[in-house]
Structure formats: structure tokens, C-alpha cells
Amino acid sequence: MAEEHPLVVAGDDTVLDEILRVAAAAGCEVDRAPDLHAARGRWARAPLVVLDEEAARLPNRLLRRNKVLLVCKGAPTPETWERAFNTGSEKVLSLPDEEGDLVGAFADVLEGPARDDGVVIGVIGGRGGAGASVLSAAIACRAARSGGGGLLVDCDPLGGGIDILLGAERDRGPRWPELDLGGRVSMTALSEALPRKRYATGSLSFVSHGREVLGPEPGAIEAVLSAGRRSGRTVVCDLPRQFGAETSAVVGLADLVVVVVPAELRACAAAKQVLERLEPQARRIGIAVRGPSASGLAPLEIASAVGAPLITSMGRERSLSMALDRGEFMVKHRGQLATAAADVLAAVRGNLAGASR
Template identity: 85%
Template sequence: MAEEHPLVVAGDDVLLDEILRVAAAAGCEVERAPDLDAARGRWSRAPLVVLDEEAARAPNRLLRRNKVLLVCKGAPTPVTWERAFNTGSEKVLSLPDEESELIGAFADVVDGPARDDGVVIGVIGGRGGAGASVLAAAVAFRAERSGGGGLLVDCDPLGGGIDVLLAAERDRGPRWPELDLGGRVSMTALGEALPRKQCPSGSLSFVSYGREGRGPGPDAIEAVLSSGRRAGRTVVCDLSRCFGAETSAVVGLADLIVVVIPAEVRACAAAKQVLARLQPQATRIGVAVRGPSPAGLAPQEIADAVGVPLIASMGRERSLSMALDRGEFVLKHRGQLATAAADVLAAARGNLAGALR
């Protein structure tokens, strides 16, 4: 059976162009009809019907149905509401003010029903050079490998670009400066546009800073994170310790924030400063401790020192730094980094929820 697309019934060419532009922004293909009579054959089958006021002027002889939207230019008038009632429209949307809601309606058709298994994870260093970016990438790769899909999001404007860590800086696809996002965005459309890093189990979508150009605003970050979570993705964000708008946007939405702390006394002191900024906003926080410790401190001792639950620990993988400098990001299946990434995923997905309360 052929896939059914939303039906746009519009008699005003200017408003039709606006509706089609919004649908394209959501990555949604539509069918068109100039009036209600021409829409008869597709009226009941379309997953969504969008009418303009010109089309709604005619008497409606079609059966009442759900998911009908009436779009108008500017503020709705009493006549607009009368036409909405006569056509059985469940909502009136005014353009351009409510464009984001119309994008959301089209995106709902593209992405399907919202899933409840998507999570957002933020990873931040307790001090500079803690290895947060590497752990964030490892968690995203592990999520992709374990099913459901991963999405790696660069939220550190001073990190040089997560694509460099992935050795994907020459890969085609938009970076933050090329993404014009606001409000809802379709994960299906976004996933098709973003660059992907190949891995043994498939490929990982990522959003990276570019070498130049502006970064994302909080609205753009929220759009990507919410879209990924709604689609059932594990969205992993590499966070900046500068605590700008990027970090704050993620912290307010994340299901789990992971603070990466080297097993050093001075790193504990630095991490406490980071935690003091995170705790008023974050819902759940855990630490991942990176050894070895020069003083022989155990991972649990580090976690106790900063007063946050331990969710993962990892030692040094001797070949990792050299591999990264060669432009190779290879996650060993049974390596300590892979194990730590699996522990972070388990915590984010609720398997260690009791330990984080």
C-alpha cells in the first residue's frame, strides 16, 4: 500500500507557499488540493489535513475527521473561528506566529508516535583534559551498537569540533553554523542530513561545531535534543566547562549528567566547583572516574570525596591516545572505555536509578 501523505487544501497561493515551506522544513511530503471538492478522494485517508481560510469558505460536505488544522494569516477573526467549526478543524494556527506548531504537526507525521525510551546524557569534565569528549563519543557509539540509535551532539564551542575527535572533519554534512533550527524538528529529516561516522555496527550521526561560524543557540540545542529523545535515540552531549548557554540548555533537559574526574586530589577540587554549578539545575548526576591514581585512590574514594554516586570507572587504554592522533577512533569491544560507556548507558536508562537517588 502506498504511503499516505498529509493533505494541504489551500486556495490562497501566498499562504499555500508558506504551508509548503513549513512542510519542507519538517522534511514532510504533502499532497495538494485547491478546494474541498477536489480533496474528497483523499480527505479520510490523509494522516493530517491542513486547510487555509480560502478553502474553508466553501460549505463542508465531507465527513468529520480528526487531525484537521486551519491556517490563517495574522490573528484569527470571528469568521475564522466560524470556518474552523464548519470544517471540523481541531485547531487554528496563525502564521507566522505559530509556525513552529505547524512544523511540529508535520514532524509528527514524519516521525510517527513519540517513543518513551529516548534519553539525553550530558558528559562534562571535572577538570580540563579529563577525557569527557572521548567518553561522550564512546557512549554514543555504544548506544548505536546496542540498538535504538545514538546521536552525538557537540555542545563545547572551545573543543575544536567533535568531528576532529571522530576523524570525520572532512566528512560532508552540516555543522552547527549550517543548521537553521528553531522549535520542533523531525529526527527523520535531521538524521538524513547529518554526517555519519562509520562504526562496526553501522554508523553514528553527529552534530559538530565547524571551524568557523556561529554556534547553536539554546533553542537549536533544545530542538535537536527533544527530537532525538522523542524518536527513541540516546542523545549524548559533549559539554563545555564554561557553562555558557549551550551547557545550561543541556543540563536543564538531560536525564543524566556524567562528570568525568581523573583520580587525582586536585581534580576532585576542580570537580566540586563544576558540581556546584550543575546541582541546582540537573536532575541526576553521577561521576565517571578515570585512573590510574598517582596516590592509589580508588574510584569510590573519588566519588565519596565529591559527594556524587559513582556510575563508571576506567583505566588507561595505552593505545587510545596514539590512535586518536592518527585519526582513528576505535572502541574496543571489551576495553575499559567500552565498559564504562555501557555503565553510563545503564545508569541513564534507569538500571541504576536506585543508586542515583
């Protein structure tokens, strides 16, 4: 049986063009009809019906159904509400002010009901050079390989680009400056557009900064994170240590923020300052200690000094730095970085499971 698309019934060409543009932004194909009479054969089967006021002028002799939206240009008038009632429309959307709601309606059709197993993880360095970007990439790769799906989001405009770390700087696909996002976005459409780092066992979608110091708007970051969470993905964000609106947007949405702290006294002091900035916004914070410690400080002592629970600790992998310089980011299945990534994923999943009980 052929897949049913949303049905757009519009008699005003200007409004029709606006509706089709919004549907395209959501990555959703639609069927079209000029009036209710022409829509008769598809009216009951379509997962969503979008009407304009011109089409709603005619008496609706079709069966009443759910998921009918009436779109108008500008503020609704009394006639608009009368037409909404007569056509059984459950909602009136005014363009352009409520364009985001229309995008969301098309995205719901495309993606189905939102899943409840998507998570957002923020990773930030307790001090510069702590290794937050590497751990972010390792967590996202681990999530991608586990079958649940991973999405790596570069939120550091001064980090040089997460695509270079992945060895994917030549891969085609938009970076932040080329991503034109407004309101809600479909993960299906986003996945088709984004570049992917491919592995033997799968691939990892990522959003990277380009070489220009041009960061995304907070709304664009929120749109990407929300799309990933709704689709059941593990969204991992590499955060900058500079606290701006973009960082706040991620921290406010994150299920867990991991602070990466090298096992040294000065790093503890720096990480404590980072923690003080995070605490008013973050729902949960954990520490990942990167050793070894020259003075013999244990991971639990580091976490206690910073003031947050220890999630994981890891030592240096000698071959990793050389591999990164060769553009060969690859997480060993049984290495310390892979174990740390697994610990973070277990921590965030365990936390969500506990919250649902």
C-alpha cells in the first residue's frame, strides 16, 4: 500500500506557496487539492489535512476527522474562526507568526510520535585542553555503534571544528554557518543533510563549526537538540568554556553535563569555577577525571575537590594523539576512552530510568 502524505487543500496560491515552503523545511512530502470537493478521495486517509481560508469558504460535506489545521495570513478574523468551526479544524495557525507550529505538525507526521529514550549530554572541559572534544566524540561514536543512534554537535566556535577531530573535514554536508534552521526541525530531514563519519559498523551524524568564527543562534542549537531527542538519539554536545547564550541553551536542555578534569590541582580549581557557572542551569552534573596524576591524586579525590559526583576516569592512550594528527579518530573497543564513554552512557541512561520509576 502506498504511503499516505499530508493533504494540503488550498485555493489561494500565495498561501499554498507558504504551506509548501514550510512542508519542504520539515522534509515532508504532501499531496495537494484545490478545494474540498477535489480532496474527497484522500480526505479520510491523509495523516494530516491543512486548509487555507479560500478552501474553507465552501461548505464541508466530508466526514469530520481529527488533525485538520486551518492556515490564515495574519491575525484570524471572526470569519476565520467560523470557517475553522465549519470545517472541523482543531487549530488555526497564523502565518508567519505560527510557522514553527506548522513545521512541527508536518514533522510529527514524518517522524511519528516522539520517543522517550532520546537524551542530551553536554561535555565541557574543566580547564583548557582537558580533552572534552575527544570524550564527546567517543561518547557519540559509542552511542551510534550501540544501535540507538548518535548525533555529535559542535558548540565551540573556537575549537577548530569537530570535523577535523573526526578526520571528516573533507566530507560534504553543511556546517553551522550553512545550516538554515528556524523553529522545529525534522531529524529525518536533518540526517539526510548532515555529513556522517562512517565506520565499518555504522556511521555518526555530526554538526560541526566551519573555519569561520561564526556560531549558531541558540534557537538553532535548541532545534537540533530537540530533533535528536524526539527521534530517540543520544545527542552529545562539545561545549566551549566560554559561557554564552549558546552554552546556556545546551546546559538547560541537557540530561547530564560532564566536566572533564585532568588529575592536577590547578585543573580542580578551574573546574570548580566551571561548576559554579553550570549549577544554576544544569539538572545533573558529573565528573570525568583524566589521569594519570603526577602527585598520586585518586579520581574520587579529584571529584570531591571539584564538588560533583565521579562518573568515570581514564588514562592516556599513547597512540591516540598520533592517530588524531593523521585524521584517524578511532575509539578502541576495549581502551580506556571507550570504557569512559560507556560509563557516561550508563550514567545518563540509569538516571533517566530512575526518574521514570
